Amino acid sequence: MGYRVVVVGATGNVGHEMLNILAERQFPVDEITALASRKSLGTEVSFGDKTLKTKDLDTFDFTGWDIALFAVGSDATKKYAPIAAKAGCYVIDNSSLYRYDADIPLIVPEVNPDAIELAVKRKIIANPNCSTAQMVVALKPLHDRARIKRVVVSTYQSVSGAGKEGIDELWDQTKSIYNPTDDKPARKFTKQIAFNVIPHIDVFMDSGETKEEWKMVAETKKIIDPSIKVTATCVRVPVFVGHSEAINIEFEEFLDEDEARDILRESPGVMVIDKREDGGYVTPVECVGDFATFISRIRQDSTIDNGLNLWCVSDNLRKGAALNAVQIAEVLGQRILKKG
Structure with missing residues (x-):
């Protein structure tokens, strides 16, 4: 016996990936429906070997549905997630709306699956920011061994993190550079992204950090340990898909690089590719x-007593968004819904 699953925002990049990953991982689905805004009504999307026509989110009745994967912005989530939850449908939300709510679990299944129990209260579960998700997968097993005191992270984030508009802008600007008569000024980003890097993701805060940088700090503390100090610099780079991070870690205890490598090799969700060669x-x-x-x-890191450096790369549309949401759904099924 499987689940009745709703994908909200099915026509977007993350919604497409959610449908792909549900099929790839053979998530136990008895029935699935794809929802979108009225302007995308009737658009066809793929789920395995099936084709689904999107239905109208505004008029959809969530009663009787088990899980809703939300891949829409915070405004739409604020309106529709409580409706779904009130109807008894568990919401797994990819927006930032609920991430910092003390009553809402923020989950990366390889890191804090036990937090799923909190979801019973409001039937809403938050998916972390893409840059945070991959980092905490790397940090948690090392923290369990040697206790992390401080993290300094610089990100190199792909344009797909800004949605289809970001992908289109990089593509169009790259082409225009080889055709000077076809100028493509920056619209989605604050400066030219083609052949450039932009040290600015999300809005600036009074502290001088951007909201993206603040998210990495707040979410790491909520997911792993509030005592960890984190400082981040988040940078947009001309890469279509895939976020990269240079991470410097200071521990309370000494952790040898070879032991760290062995720990990470045995850690869930991690693949170590680390040869000191071209x-x-x-x-x-x-x-x-x-x-x-x-x-x-x-x-x-020889500049401090207990330090390590590492390089972390992941598909931001998968582990940073859709994959993590589906993994949360799997944990939800195993621990709370527990159907056949």
Whole structure:
């Protein structure tokens, strides 16, 4: 016996990936429906070998449905997620709306699956920010061994993190550089993204950090340990899919790089590719379409007593969004819904 599943925002990049991953992982689905805004009504989307026509989110009745995967913005989520939850349908939300609510679990299944029990209260579960999700998968097993005091992370985030508009802008600007008569000014991003990097993701805050950087701090504390100090610099780079992170970690205890490598090799969701030779590491183009969080360049930081550096790469549309949401649904099924 399987579940009745709703994918909200099925026509977007993340919604498409949710449908793909549900099929790939053979999630136990008895019935599935794809919802979208009225302007996308009737658009066809794929689920395995099936074709679904999107239905209208505004008029949909969530009664009798088990799980709703939300891949829409915070405004739409604010309106429709409580409706779904009130109807008895568990909501797994990919927006930032509920991430910092103390009553809503924020879950990365390889890291804090036990937090799912909190979902019974309001029937809403938050999916973390894409840059946070892959980082905490790498940090948690090391924290369990040597207790992390501080993390300094610089991200190299792909344009797909900004949605289809971000992908289109990189594509159009790249073409226009080779055709000077076809100028494509920045619209989605604050500056030219083609052949450039932009140290600015989301809005600026009074502290000088951007909201994206603040998210990494707040979410890491909520998911792993509130005592961990985190400082982040988040950068948009001209890559279509795949986020990368250079992570510096300071521990309370000494952790040898070889032991860290062994720990990570045995950790769920992690793939270690770490050879000290040309090409002995993973880059964003190699992670696209994969489920894993890839770790490379593991090495001691000799400037502090208990420090390590590592390089972390993952498909942001998968582990950073759709895959993590489906994994949450799997944990929800195993621990709370528990159907056949």
